[in-house]
Amino acid sequence: MKIEITLKSLGRLFYIVDPREETFEKVEDVPDYVTEVLPLFLILMFIEILISLWKKKHSYSLLDSIGSISQGICSESTKLLFKGVPLAAYIWIYDNWRVTDLPWNSIWTWLICFIGVDFGYYWLHRASHEINILWAAHQVHHSSEHYNATTAVRQSILQNYLTWMFYLPLALGIPPSIFLVHQQFNLIYQFWIHTELISSLGPLEYIFNTPSHHRVHHGRNRYCIDKNYAGTFIIWDRIFGTFECENDEVVYGVTHPVTTFDPSYIQLGHFIHIFKTFWEVKGFNNKLSVLFKGPGWTPGKPRLGLIEDIPDVRAPHDRYNPHLPTWCKVYVLVHFSLILAAFMDLADRHGSFNQLTVICGLMYCMLSLTSFGSIMDKKHWAPLVEFARCLLYYTVDLYFLPSEESSYYVFVMALRAVFLFSALLWTLCLVQVLSLKFHKKIK
Numbered sequence: 001m002k003i004e005i006t007l008k009s010l011g012r013l014f015y016i017v018d019p020r021e022e023t024f025e026k027v028e029d030v031p032d033y034v035t036e037v038l039p040l041f042l043i044l045m046f047i048e049i050l051i052s053l054w055k056k057k058h059s060y061s062l063l064d065s066i067g068s069i070s071q072g073i074c075s076e077s078t079k080l081l082f083k084g085v086p087l088a089a090y091i092w093i094y095d096n097w098r099v100t101d102l103p104w105n106s107i108w109t110w111l112i113c114f115i116g117v118d119f120g121y122y123w124l125h126r127a128s129h130e131i132n133i134l135w136a137a138h139q140v141h142h143s144s145e146h147y148n149a150t151t152a153v154r155q156s157i158l159q160n161y162l163t164w165m166f167y168l169p170l171a172l173g174i175p176p177s178i179f180l181v182h183q184q185f186n187l188i189y190q191f192w193i194h195t196e197l198i199s200s201l202g203p204l205e206y207i208f209n210t211p212s213h214h215r216v217h218h219g220r221n222r223y224c225i226d227k228n229y230a231g232t233f234i235i236w237d238r239i240f241g242t243f244e245c246e247n248d249e250v251v252y253g254v255t256h257p258v259t260t261f262d263p264s265y266i267q268l269g270h271f272i273h274i275f276k277t278f279w280e281v282k283g284f285n286n287k288l289s290v291l292f293k294g295p296g297w298t299p300g301k302p303r304l305g306l307i308e309d310i311p312d313v314r315a316p317h318d319r320y321n322p323h324l325p326t327w328c329k330v331y332v333l334v335h336f337s338l339i340l341a342a343f344m345d346l347a348d349r350h351g352s353f354n355q356l357t358v359i360c361g362l363m364y365c366m367l368s369l370t371s372f373g374s375i376m377d378k379k380h381w382a383p384l385v386e387f388a389r390c391l392l393y394y395t396v397d398l399y400f401l402p403s404e405e406s407s408y409y410v411f412v413m414a415l416r417a418v419f420l421f422s423a424l425l426w427t428l429c430l431v432q433v434l435s436l437k438f439h440k441k442i443k
Contacts, residue, residue: 009040015189015232019110022185024177027087033184035076035347041191045149051197052148059196061321062329063376065150066336067261070369071140072153073343074263077362079160080350086164090179093171104175113174117167117182121231124166126242128159129226130304135295136270137162143266145253145319147218152194157267186231190214209234212246219250222310249315255296259320261373263366270295322378332372335422338415339368364396383433387426393419 011017012033024030045065052059102109128138137159144151170179190209198211205212209230217228227244230237237243258266278290286299296305324332346353346361353361371389374382397416 006040009037012037012185012188013040013192015114015185017185019107022181023105023110024181025104025175027091027177027180030177030180030184033181033188037188037191038344038347041149041153044192048149048195048197055197057196059146059148060150061146061319062333063261063321063324064144064146064319065148066332066372066376067263067266068144068146068150068154069340070261070263070336070372071266072155073340073365073369074157074267075153075155076343076347077365078157080347080358080362082161086160087176087180089164090167090171091176093168094174094176098172100173102173102175104178109174109178113170113178113182115233116170116174117179117186118230118232119236120167120170121186122229122236122240124163125229125231126240127166128163129229130294131292132274132295132297133291134159134162136274139254139270139295140267142218142254143258145251145257145317147194147196147215147250147252149191149194151218151252152191189232194218205234206238207233207235213237213243215250215252216244216246218252220253220255220310220313221248221251222307222312223247224250225255225307225310226304251313251315251317253319255310257320261376263369263373322376324376324378328375331422331425332375334418335368336372338418339365339372360396364392367392380433383426383429387423387430390419390423390426 008017049060102112125138128134137156140156140159141151141154144154167179167183193209193211193214195211196215200212201208201210204210209228209232213228213230213234216224218224223244227242228234228237229242234243258269260266274290278287281287281290281299283299289297289299294304296309297303298305301309342361343365346358346365350358367389371382371385374385394416397412397419
């Protein structure tokens, strides 16, 4: 059974599924495919890392990978709390305004929805690049200067709540349960195309979105800007004039690189920039333009700005990668792995917990990711935050500590030892920092 589930999950990565097995009458019967496939994502990330090391490619950076997966945790956290919100409008339109009743168990309904969701995604994705307020959310996905499997999970906490309206035309006839299936499959398909290990797929390049096409989309070279918005089918870009082949070596990231691993700034930094620009620009029309024209727009320029304003970058190009001592990298990796495992367990079993427990668990995850980001950014206040985080663990630990008869008791005691050692480590760091400040003052 386990092998069967793994093979099915692998097939879902490429949209290779049996429609008869992935068709449901009710929304509540639709599996959470994204959560189910997360372990497979991690396995494929590990395989890609091994192949990259073997081929001596520099596709991965430990700090960047932790930063990308952290954004994925942030994004999935909001879904645990507000999962049904974007779907609510779709269901309301379907219940009150649909113009036809397509049968939920028809293969034709399934196929129409397959194409319709991908078409809707093209315009959703294009708008997310061409409308500044939507780009503020979507830029999270583009903020990495590396391109690998971890980049795929680097997602926004807000994009789903800003772009749901692009799928509403489908609600005029497509049952919500079928829509929800394809919305998830469309997202899952886009995981495997985030790699530098696959060069070209021959004739498939003319029809499907591939790693080569999507590398262009993630580039900040001038020829890459605003190209290849496809989800599954690249044909939409070919039809609407936004297609570009991969030519020069791609330099990844946004045109103004995000030089931090702070999850809050990565998620909200461009919103802050928009707010400041909106406040400073003169004229009501200009203020609206700040929100609804392209991120490259300024007064007197075209809607999407001028390509000449984009820095003309060429590979190789320096990437943000602060130098940390080896012990610090190992520390962050170990603690991040613990938080990732805890989050995946919470995501898998959150239905069995009360809402307060879920919220507290997610808040601790966010505190941890913020602390890790401050360590990787070499912030002066990082030791204090990490010490407080390790100390806070004991509050949670004492509350949930199982009895000695529990099979988890030994594991929890081992975790307690890890966090105790970590707290002592950061206590020493704090003493050292305070000592240095004291010596500077008396000099």
